[in-house]
Amino acid sequence: MTKQEFVERVAQKSGLGRREAGEAVDAVIESITDALRNREEVAFTGFGKFTTQHRAARQGVNPRNPSQKVQIPAAWVPKFSAGSSLKQAVRGGGGNGSM
Numbered sequence: 001m002t003k004q005e006f007v008e009r010v011a012q013k014s015g016l017g018r019r020e021a022g023e024a025v026d027a028v029i030e031s032i033t034d035a036l037r038n039r040e041e042v043a044f045t046g047f048g049k050f051t052t053q054h055r056a057a058r059q060g061v062n063p064r065n066p067s068q069k070v071q072i073p074a075a076w077v078p079k080f081s082a083g084s085s086l087k088q089a090v091r092g093g094g095g096n097g098s099m
Contacts, residue, residue, distance in 0.1 A: 036078050046085035053079045 001009075003025070011021035035042050036052050043049040055075050062068040082090075 039076070044083065046083045048083040048086055049081045051079050051081070052076050 007018060007022045007025050010016070010025055011018045014021060014024075016024065032042050032050055036050060039052050041049055041051040053076070055077050057074040058072050060070050060072045062070050
């Protein structure tokens with residue numbers, strides 16, 4: 001699903017116009033991004049939790065030349081952990097559908 005398709009679905013489910021739904025989606029994405037940039041976590045009960053995780057520096061392999069080793073620097077990376085309701089819905093367990 002593309003962002004435009006997602007915005008269309010949000011517009012249909014919320015009763016908002018496409019423009020307002022697009023602004024709402026952009027605001028949600030920007031808010032989550034800002035929180036993660038500040039090393040905050042964003043948790044939606046039942047849906048999941050967005051956090052950041054520090055990945056240590058490590059040695060990797062150049063996929064084009066497997067004999068060449070490359071140093072991968074340490075970095076902060078985003079992480080998403082699915083909540084119980086989302087896991088159940090994806091598994092086909094039903095749920096209440098109110099996510």
